[in-house]
Amino acid sequence: MNLILNSDSYKYSHFAQYPPETQAISAYVEARPGGKHDHVLFFGLQMFLKDYLARKITMADVDEAEAMITAHGLPFHREGFEKIVTRHDGHFPLLIEALPEGMVAPTGTPLVQVRNTDPDFFWLPTFIETALLRAVWYPSTVATVSHGARQIISASLERTCDTPDEVLPFRLHDFGARGATSLEQAGIGGVAHLVSFMGTDTVSALVYARRFYHEEMAGFSIPAAEHSTMTSWGEDRETEAYRNMLTQFAGPGKLVAVVSDSYDLYRAVKTIWGEELKAEVEASGGTLVVRPDSGDATRVPVDTVQMLGEIFGFTINNKGYKVLNPAVRVIQGDGVTPETIRLILGRLEDKGWSAENIAFGMGAGLLQKVNRDTLRFAMKANARQDDDGQWHGINKNPKTDPGKASKRYRQAVVRENGKLVAMPLKDIGERENLLQPVWQDGELLVDWTFAQIRERAASSE
Numbered sequence: 001m002n003l004i005l006n007s008d009s010y011k012y013s014h015f016a017q018y019p020p021e022t023q024a025i026s027a028y029v030e031a032r033p034g035g036k037h038d039h040v041l042f043f044g045l046q047m048f049l050k051d052y053l054a055r056k057i058t059m060a061d062v063d064e065a066e067a068m069i070t071a072h073g074l075p076f077h078r079e080g081f082e083k084i085v086t087r088h089d090g091h092f093p094l095l096i097e098a099l100p101e102g103m104v105a106p107t108g109t110p111l112v113q114v115r116n117t118d119p120d121f122f123w124l125p126t127f128i129e130t131a132l133l134r135a136v137w138y139p140s141t142v143a144t145v146s147h148g149a150r151q152i153i154s155a156s157l158e159r160t161c162d163t164p165d166e167v168l169p170f171r172l173h174d175f176g177a178r179g180a181t182s183l184e185q186a187g188i189g190g191v192a193h194l195v196s197f198m199g200t201d202t203v204s205a206l207v208y209a210r211r212f213y214h215e216e217m218a219g220f221s222i223p224a225a226e227h228s229t230m231t232s233w234g235e236d237r238e239t240e241a242y243r244n245m246l247t248q249f250a251g252p253g254k255l256v257a258v259v260s261d262s263y264d265l266y267r268a269v270k271t272i273w274g275e276e277l278k279a280e281v282e283a284s285g286g287t288l289v290v291r292p293d294s295g296d297a298t299r300v301p302v303d304t305v306q307m308l309g310e311i312f313g314f315t316i317n318n319k320g321y322k323v324l325n326p327a328v329r330v331i332q333g334d335g336v337t338p339e340t341i342r343l344i345l346g347r348l349e350d351k352g353w354s355a356e357n358i359a360f361g362m363g364a365g366l367l368q369k370v371n372r373d374t375l376r377f378a379m380k381a382n383a384r385q386d387d388d389g390q391w392h393g394i395n396k397n398p399k400t401d402p403g404k405a406s407k408r409y410r411q412a413v414v415r416e417n418g419k420l421v422a423m424p425l426k427d428i429g430e431r432e433n434l435l436q437p438v439w440q441d442g443e444l445l446v447d448w449t450f451a452q453i454r455e456r457a458a459s460s461e
Helices: 009-016 045-053 059-071 078-087 129-160 164-170 183-193 203-213 227-231 235-249 265-276 278-283 300-312 338-350 450-458
Strands: 024-031 039-041 094-098 104-106 112-116 172-174 255-259 287-291 314-316 322-324 328-332 358-362 377-385 391-393 411-416 419-424 436-440
Touching: 024 129, 039 129, 045 094, 045 129, 045 203, 045 436, 059 078, 104 419, 112 129, 112 377, 129 164, 129 172, 129 183, 129 338, 129 358, 129 377, 172 183, 183 203, 203 450, 227 235, 227 255, 235 255, 235 265, 235 278, 265 278, 265 287, 265 300, 278 300, 300 322, 300 328, 300 338, 338 358
Parallel strands: 172 358, 255 287, 287 328, 328 358
Antiparallel strands: 024 112, 024 377, 039 104, 094 112, 094 436, 314 322, 377 391, 411 419
16 A cells, blocks of 8 residues: 555646745545535544555655556656655654534535645645545545434334334434445444444445444344345245244344345235234244335335235334334335435325334435535535745635635634534634544544543534
8 A cells, every 4th residue: 555646647736836935735634515415424434544644654665656657658756755754764754634524514614624744845745635535524524324224214203103222223224335336435334334333244344433432242133044145945845935034033122134135025014924923923932023125115115014924913102103013124225315215205104103113224315315415515625825934825716616615714613503614723712623633744633532422423413
């Protein structure tokens, strides 16, 4: 991993493009207004700091980068990178400030700010834009999508469930590992989801929570069937396949999920679960979670809840909504997006069912169907320090797209009337700046635990 090569091609010529009197450059990262959410749950920077920026560059890295970049057709600032090795022991001379991870901020709020700490490296803050921005936008976007789904589910539970706080953490399960582009993406996105929920099948997310955030076990799962383990019995032995799941995994207090649409979901629910295995399901003392996995994602799971209610019975809770017999529940894991979650829960409510009867598994919609423009993330230079030692504001303000205007001057984030507000650092007076130093010259200054991050995110609700 050569940190010098973790950039875009055009960055290698930028050291020669700044005004000659430049001593330092400041740049910041934000989710600009106008994206799919009006807020962002900031998360993920600490992984980048520990896994990438903590690595020292060596003369071998400089040699490798010089050979590659010059062959690529670009100038290479060998003198500058050599000084990082000889003067700074291989660490980039940078100060990085950030909001506390897990904080929910309005879009348009600076989340991260970086500047150089050695005047010879004024070109370095924007050189790392590619790596730094990528390290922030992806986990923060996944965390925001997951947090938004949590708000949808939480609102329905508050209306329809007697114990919403107890039920909520396991209502959205991460099914996205196989749809991610790499193990690293699955780990980064998967742990971002776990800021808001505790259900996951993405094992790499657990590894990342432990490795980077001191969390021994961040999420949980249950034994579950897949189509191969069900269809291998053959359609004529579908009942035996389901019975085997009960025999192997069911028991008092235990949950087992069985995909039930391999041939005919409605027949499986009504005849196999509802007649042939009904007594065994009820006698197990645990909970069978039926997984419909095909068809109209906004209709089939609602039908499944209805059928299970007719077969196994239900009670009416204190809020007047129906709750299935504890022996059965439903999980929908196909075609799940925040919008389908909203539609399914709305239809269940319309039919008098509590939201606690169903959980959701979200895959590509959680980890893959996002990009930098989902929340309009950008990193822009906002100030330049010259020979006079003063910071001078710089920004872009294109007349062809005012929405891309960037902020001038070194930034601060303060609370005003309970809300986060961005303003020039020079104007904050005695107010506390929530952008706090987290990294300087190779040293991690703040080491958040996952428990702290979860508590911070939850307190924003």
